[in-house]
Amino acid sequence: MKMSLDKKTIDRAARQMLERTRADGVKTVWDRLEAQQPQCGFGLLGICCRNCLQGPCRINPFGEPSRGVCGADADTIVARNLLRSVAGGTSAHVDHAYEVVEALDKIAKGQIDYQIQDEHKLKAIATKLGLETDQKDITTLAGEVAEKAFESFTNHTSETMGWLAAWAPQERIDTWGKLGVLPRNADREIREAMHQTTMGVDADPINLLLATVKQGLVDGFAGLKLATDIQDIIFGTPQPVKAETNLGVLKADHVNVVVHGHVPLLSEKIVEWCRRLEEEAKAAGAAGINVAGICCTGNEVLMRQGVPPATNFLGQELALATGAVDLMVVDAQCIMPSLINVAQCYHGEIVTTMPISKIPGAHHVPFTLEEADQQAREIVRRAINSFKKRDMNRVQIPEEKVPIVAGFSVEAIIGALAKINAEDPLKPLVESIKNGAILGAVGTVGCNNVKFTQDLVHVELVKQLIANDVLVVATGCSAHALGKAGLLHPDATKNVAGPGLRQVLTAVGEAAGLGEPLPPVLHMGSCVDNSRIGDLLIALADYLGVAVKDLPVAASAPEPQHEKALSIGTWAVAMGILTHVGLPPHVLGSATVSGALTGQPVESLLGGKFYVEADPVKAAEGLINHLKSKRKALGL
Ligand code: SF4
Numbered sequence: 001m002k003m004s005l006d007k008k009t010i011d012r013a014a015r016q017m018l019e020r021t022r023a024d025g026v027k028t029v030w031d032r033l034e035a036q037q038p039q040c041g042f043g044l045l046g047i048c049c050r051n052c053l054q055g056p057c058r059i060n061p062f063g064e065p066s067r068g069v070c071g072a073d074a075d076t077i078v079a080r081n082l083l084r085s086v087a088g089g090t091s092a093h094v095d096h097a098y099e100v101v102e103a104l105d106k107i108a109k110g111q112i113d114y115q116i117q118d119e120h121k122l123k124a125i126a127t128k129l130g131l132e133t134d135q136k137d138i139t140t141l142a143g144e145v146a147e148k149a150f151e152s153f154t155n156h157t158s159e160t161m162g163w164l165a166a167w168a169p170q171e172r173i174d175t176w177g178k179l180g181v182l183p184r185n186a187d188r189e190i191r192e193a194m195h196q197t198t199m200g201v202d203a204d205p206i207n208l209l210l211a212t213v214k215q216g217l218v219d220g221f222a223g224l225k226l227a228t229d230i231q232d233i234i235f236g237t238p239q240p241v242k243a244e245t246n247l248g249v250l251k252a253d254h255v256n257v258v259v260h261g262h263v264p265l266l267s268e269k270i271v272e273w274c275r276r277l278e279e280e281a282k283a284a285g286a287a288g289i290n291v292a293g294i295c296c297t298g299n300e301v302l303m304r305q306g307v308p309p310a311t312n313f314l315g316q317e318l319a320l321a322t323g324a325v326d327l328m329v330v331d332a333q334c335i336m337p338s339l340i341n342v343a344q345c346y347h348g349e350i351v352t353t354m355p356i357s358k359i360p361g362a363h364h365v366p367f368t369l370e371e372a373d374q375q376a377r378e379i380v381r382r383a384i385n386s387f388k389k390r391d392m393n394r395v396q397i398p399e400e401k402v403p404i405v406a407g408f409s410v411e412a413i414i415g416a417l418a419k420i421n422a423e424d425p426l427k428p429l430v431e432s433i434k435n436g437a438i439l440g441a442v443g444t445v446g447c448n449n450v451k452f453t454q455d456l457v458h459v460e461l462v463k464q465l466i467a468n469d470v471l472v473v474a475t476g477c478s479a480h481a482l483g484k485a486g487l488l489h490p491d492a493t494k495n496v497a498g499p500g501l502r503q504v505l506t507a508v509g510e511a512a513g514l515g516e517p518l519p520p521v522l523h524m525g526s527c528v529d530n531s532r533i534g535d536l537l538i539a540l541a542d543y544l545g546v547a548v549k550d551l552p553v554a555a556s557a558p559e560p561q562h563e564k565a566l567s568i569g570t571w572a573v574a575m576g577i578l579t580h581v582g583l584p585p586h587v588l589g590s591a592t593v594s595g596a597l598t599g600q601p602v603e604s605l606l607g608g609k610f611y612v613e614a615d616p617v618k619a620a621e622g623l624i625n626h627l628k629s630k631r632k633a634l635g636l
């Protein structure tokens with residue numbers, strides 16, 4: 001049965017484009033989901049294994065066979081599959097972090113044309129790593145920080161990974177140490193996870209789950225935090241910025257360049273060259289060059305450059321369906337191979353840039369740090385040429401665009417709070433939590449998943465939370481969804497937030513001289529910027545003299561799709577945080593594994609656990625009850 005448009009998305013711009021693709025017979029992700037029905041029950045339960053050539057094996061959840069050819073049972077297979085998925089997500093973030101560290105190292109050696117934008121953050125990080133900062137020039141210090149970062153990826157000792165040792169609270173380090181899950185370095189742990197899950201190695205589901213926790217820690221510290229820290233050093237620490245979001249940010253009379261993917265090394269250069277080649281675009285008949293973002297690289301350039309996000313993960317094909325995107329340049333992660341087919345129908349060139357991320361039919365420009373400017377210039381010139389070939393009669397850009405405020409780094413939040421209390425900036429926030437004006441905080445993160453109505457769970461969940469005085473911080477495609485729904489704007493504080501939250505955000509906004517409240521949802525960035533949420537929680541816990549696990553906070557990935565969402569969620573649980581997911585990973589074929597993740601076993605060891613609920617109103621209720629129970633335990 002065909003899914004109705006209402007079931008596909010709540011985004012009006014997306015609906016308009018879906019009507020267009022349907023009329024034109026162009027397949028999108030929603031059509032392909034329908035074509036996949038019914039999806040394999042064994043896969044959904046996680047009880048199929050093809051880790052060796054004696055397989056594939058599958059377990060009958062109702063009887064025999066109860067073991068694969070080698071003797072692995074459902075618990076082993078489910079736990080092994082989960083560990084591999086989490087290691088997959090972790091590897092993506094660590095590889096991203098490695099690239100930006102490599103850039104910092106090359107900047108220090110004077111080999112590339114990127115600059116250090118935030119010397120203050122460089123020094124702060126160097127100090128935290130125990131490096132001497134006095135009397136050192138910036139490039140020397142940058143080289144030393146890069147060296148320390150490389151050690152968190154690879155070293156030949158059994159010491160705890162440096163980035164974790166420097167930033168994780170001692171209470172957590174002790175907890176993880178007792179469980180034997182402190183990672184040594186990212187490469188070794190990811191390699192070990194692959195080894196551990198090969199045929200005939202680990203059959204113990206609990207041991208496999210502990211290894212999964214270890215992957216979460218690698219993700220959190222050598223992926224998320226390391227990437228964010230180094231990106232801030234190179235590109236600057238974000239400060240609040242005003243922009244607009246949704247497909248209406250595309251401009252019919254401009255060359256439209258869309259940056260899509262995750263790593264800002266490419267997208268920052270593209271943004272720069274879009275500005276520098278304005279005159280060439282005008283000579284080609286355009287009014288200028290308009291650059292817009294999709295997915296997390298969209299978040300990166302939004303926060304630092306004010307580039308408007310066009311849409312989130314599920315909307316990537318629909319951006320092309322406007323017929324107005326002249327070129328979409330991608331790096332890695334969350335890029336649908338189907339972009340080529342949609343571009344072929346409507347217009348626009350797809351340019352891939354990384355050796356590990358190519359798509360048949362796309363033009364490939366191998367992007368290198370050494371020749372970043374030449375390559376970015378070449379890509380933008382291709383966009384100008386593509387504009388010349390655009391059929392204006394086929395351009396159909398939805399009107400929807402919504403104002404947003406984004407870019408709330410921890411430094412920006414503390415800066416705003418300092419306007420109320422310069423001596424003790426966290427005090428106003430902590431007092432508001434203590435006196436109940438703010439009930440607690442929830443971080444909504446992660447993806448769209450086509451199994452949900454696009455953005456619905458994000459938006460309805462968050463409306464409930466803020467109406468109940470819960471402060472929400474958001475990253476990734478969740479932040480895009482909330483932006484499109486108007487929740488990243490001060491008007492939502494006036495119209496949707498509960499009275500306590502409204503009063504606090506209004507007071508901070510006025511003290512900061514904004515002339516309006518802060519938005520009820522603070523946009524904290526991309527998926528790797530989830531580490532900013534971790535930093536804020538660590539600072540709050542430190543201030544209160546309690547553990548992170550005791551704070552009235554929770555995390556939520558309302559519509560998770562990527563393995564990275566699993567690795568981020570695992571990190572959050574390892575930090576001691578209740579983590580809501582709108583649908584479970586493929587673990588339901590093992591009561592041992594699914595029960596441990598969502599119940600007492602994991603909670604008693606780590607303080608956090610997973611909480612699965614697809615209904616946004618029920619999920620909000622569950623999260624609010626959790627915040628209340630944490631408040632009660634703290635005597636608030
Ligand atoms: S590892 Fe075991 S369960 Fe997996 S495919 Fe091989 S024989 Fe089957």
Ligand code: SF4
Pocket residue numbers: 295296313333334445446447448476477478527561562564565
């Ligand atoms: S939030 Fe999820 S879908 Fe969006 S860019 Fe990140 S991993 Fe991809």
